Amino acid sequence: MSVPTHLGTRRMRGMAIAGIASTALILSSCSGDPPDPDPAAEAVAEALVSGEFGGVALAGAAASDVEAEFEEIVEGMGGLTRSVDVRAIVADEELEDAWAVTYDVSWNLSGDTNGTGGEANGDDAPPDDEPDDADETDDASEEDGEDDPGEDDSEASASVEWSYSTTARLILDDEGEDEQWRTEWAPSLLHPDLESGDRLRLRRQSAExxxxxxxxxxxxxxxxxxxxxxxxxxxxxxxxxxxxxxxxxxxxxxxxxxxxxxxxxxxxxxxxxxxxxxxxxxxxxxxxxxxxxxxxxxxxxxxxxxxxxxxxxxxxxxxxxxxxxxxxxxxxxxxxxxxxxxxxxxxxxxxxxxxxxxxxxxxxxxxxxxxxxxxxxxxxxxAGEDLVTTLSIDLQMYAEDVLSDVGPPSAIVAVQPSTGHVLAAASGPGSEGYSTATLGQYAPGSTFKVATALALLRAGLTPDSSVECPDTINIDGREFGNYSAYPESALGEITLRTALAESCNTAFIGLNGEVPQSALAEAANSLGLGLGNENELGYSAFLGSAPDEADGTAHAASMIGQGELLASPLAMATVAASISAGETVAPRLVEGAGETDPEPSVPFDDDEAEQLRDMMYAAVDSGSATFLQSVPGERVGAKTGTAEYGTDSPPRTHAWMIAIQGDFAVAVFVEDGDSGSQTAGPLLEEFLSGI
Known part of the structure; x- marks a missing residue:
């Protein structure tokens, strides 16, 4: 272990004895030319740090006995480290052929480097067997590694030290072949108030x-x-x-x-x-x-x-x-x-x-x-510093109540578009303590078509542009079709608005040549999907990912929110919030964290947002989300979504819905469901109707 000692000790010693030349002369005349005391003084400093006195020439004591006593003295200090510096060496005023060495001792009270612990909590300590609190403190949330549990918003604690001075006496031993300076051991070498039989004890009291x-x-x-x-x-x-x-x-x-x-x-x-x-x-x-x-x-x-x-x-x-x-x-x-x-x-x-x-x-x-x-x-x-979040206690509790009977993993996320505040981020009981709402990674299915529609708008289409919606479409040998309940009346030549409102898969897939994968990823990014990480947001979240490169069937699948696309319910609520706000929204959960909004590579403007809102309103007015017409309050815009996954035949499906209403954006997700409108839809309707 390195010991921080002053390299200028010899110079300090010379300065210290400049005013006591007569004493120095006596030492010189009595002892001839005694050895330099600096190494002996520094050996004591090292021993006071390490507790090992084998390298110290002791006067009248065995190193093993001193080490045993020293260990008893510091045992109650919880393994805290200390540094010892030689401050000064002066001629001893009481003894000839002796030096008085002053040491600066500093204990680092910020850390327990060996984990032994002190007498934690002092008089306020609970009984020896502190309850594990199986009901209230079990840890079952951040299981996927998204949340680094060792990471804190604060920098490492500033160093807290306990410092004082102590002295030692070096006595010249000239009886052997070589003269040497021996140290008189006493507990006061470590602290001036310590006496034989005393020990040090650290007690900690938890802060509020x-x-x-x-x-x-x-x-x-x-x-x-x-x-x-x-x-x-x-x-x-x-x-x-x-x-x-x-x-x-x-x-x-x-x-x-x-x-x-x-x-x-x-x-x-x-x-x-x-x-x-x-x-x-x-x-x-x-x-x-x-x-x-x-x-x-x-x-x-x-x-x-x-x-x-x-x-x-x-x-x-x-x-x-x-x-x-x-x-x-x-x-x-x-x-x-x-x-x-x-x-x-x-x-x-x-x-x-x-x-x-x-x-x-x-x-x-x-x-x-x-x-x-x-x-x-x-x-x-x-005392600690309060943490302020954006969660609404009423909305969060209501969202959890809406999900209370849902068996599979599920989530409801509500975001305020004007501020980006996350008002609710509820995960249902089927999530078993995992934050499906903020960390889930799922194909977003047809809810992603709002991002595809944005890419198509940027490619020159409008909501009134004519597109083809066939029963099926073949891309590189793979056949894609519409969902089983797709209305026949919306097949054939329809507008882009109707394609999104009715959620025509074949229409969007058929337009895959209009927008490359990079444009699709840019559009998603403009709506907040995949934009921002934990450091920028100030909390653990997955905001989705959209690959920049894909072709053939992979690109075709991306057009309808499948392939390699991934999103969390929070990510899709952010997408809806961006459309409502007319600008890219960064979801805020912790006030004071992530104040700098991450910028998309291509800005999102209100003209684009107005066209997307028009198409989402059409989904409620005459498309796949007409059941939301009965929701009280301001006009509702929505998008249904179903995403196939797994290897079962028929495949299992994720059920999604996103919606906007006034200054409110919501995403609803159920891991296993029939479809967005049939499974997520009733949950969304109940939530919007009850807020």
Whole structure:
């Protein structure tokens, strides 16, 4: 380990003794020409850093004994590193043939480099067995790697140091063949207030975790009342057998719905004073089971608070969860987090954990072998900084309610076109904790035809241009057709407006020669698809991808939103929002993040948007989305979408719909459905009708 020592020590020593020449002369006359004390002083500095004293010439002590005592002194410091610099060497005022060495000692309080941890949380520490909170803090959201859990919006914590000075005495040993400077060992070498038998102890106090807010200042995540439910082994009568304790644990597990065998084994493995958690539940969710818990020996429900959203399901894949720091999180933190700390374990809670968590308080004490500890250094905890999102609590909860009975993975995303604010990003129960809404990657199917239509407008067509819509069309030996319920009245020569309103696959595929793949990708980009990454947006999201190159059947498939095209529900809601706004929209979820809008390679203007809106309105007025005519409020424009996938025969299909209404843009998605109008359509109608 390198030791930061001053290279100018010899020069400093010369300056320090310039005013005490007579003392120096005495040393010289008594000792002849003693060795340079600099190497001895620096060896002590190295030892105070490493704890290894084999390279130090000690006076009256064995290196092994000193090392053992030193280890005991620093054991409670949680592995914090320190640096030791030689500040000055002056002639000792009390002894001849001796030097007094002043050291500057600095502890790095920002990090725990070996993960051993100190005495976390100090007097505010929870019981030794902190509950895993199986109900509220399990991590089941960012599973595809889109969200780098170690990444935070903040820069690494600024260095926090504890600095002071200490002194050592070098005594000349001239009894052997070679004179050398020996060091007198005492605990005060490490800190001036340390005496024999004392040890240092680091205590940490968690800072108040900040809250997460939504649109209009609504509180999304805050401290809410919970019960920490478990087995308190101190509640058993003397003489209660281990078997009876395990039986009580298994009975409690049955009541709260956790693994009986696992809870029983943990009760068996812990000490007599342990609290063994089973689950943490919101107090509003406990209901009548409190009586059942009271009837079980040793079972308790301890009132507590925990940072939670309004409901267990509320935007859970987006907001994430808070829980005990895992070994991986502790390692990735480079010492800023220790075992036992409460941290964000997924979603925004993890991505912005450093900001939300704040800075823990630190207290360093000298603990004597007998008597009360004394505090020699203290930093007060600094509360975290609130995070503000754009989510509307009412819209998010309503979207989740609309999806509550949908079996396959599903999503509803609502974006405000004028601001780009993401008002709702709901993933249904079939998503099983994954953020289908923001991270799903699916072929967008016919909802992508609005981007294809934009490319065709740029190629010179208008909504009134005549196009051919045959029953089927063959491209390089592959036959494409329309969806099974396509109306015969819309076959033959129709307008581009009708082709989009009725969603004629063959018409769009037949126009593949009008726009190369690069133009199709540019049009998608102009509508926000694939534009922007996590760093620009400030949250984990997939905004789609459209390949620049494709030909033959691959390009033909791209014309109708298949092939290699991918989008998330958030991406398609962004496409709809751009059409509504008349400019490229960047979806905003976290205020203050991603303030610089990513620019498309080809700008999108309101004249193009007006033509696309006209065609989307036609889909509701007379096309495949006429069922939306009954939606109250402003005029609705929409586009249905169905995308085939997989190798089944007939193939399985994704069901999509996008819609615009006033300053509102929505995308609805169901992973497995019959069609956009039949599966996603009713969900969209319910959502728009209820907002």
């Amino acid at each position: 975790r900040a809250e997460i807010f939504g649109a209009g200042g609504s509180v999304l995540v805050t401290d809410r009342d919970v019960f920490r439910i478990g087995i308190d082994k101190t509640k058993f009568d003397d003489g209660t057998s281990e078997g009876d304790m395990v039986a009580a644990a298994e009975a409690l597990a049955d009541v709260v719905g956790v693994d009986p065998e696992g809870l029983g084994e943990r009760v068996r493995a812990t000490g007599d004073q342990a609290f063994v958690d089973a689950v943490t539940l919101r107090q509003t969710d406990v209901g009548s089971i409190l009586n059942d818990i009271e009837d079980i020996d040793g079972a308790v429900a301890l009132p507590d608070t925990m940072q939670l959203a309004p409901t267990r399901e509320f935007a859970r894949p987006i907001l994430g969860t808070v829980g005990d720091a895992t070994a991986e999180i502790v390692e990735e933190s480079e010492g800023r987090i220790q075992a036992g700390d409460l941290v964000g374990t997924s979603g925004l809670q993890r991505q912005y954990d450093e900001r939300l968590r704040g800075t823990p308080g630190l207290q360093i004490q000298i603990v004597p072998s007998d008597g009360d500890p004394s505090t020699v250094h203290e930093n007060e905890p600094e």
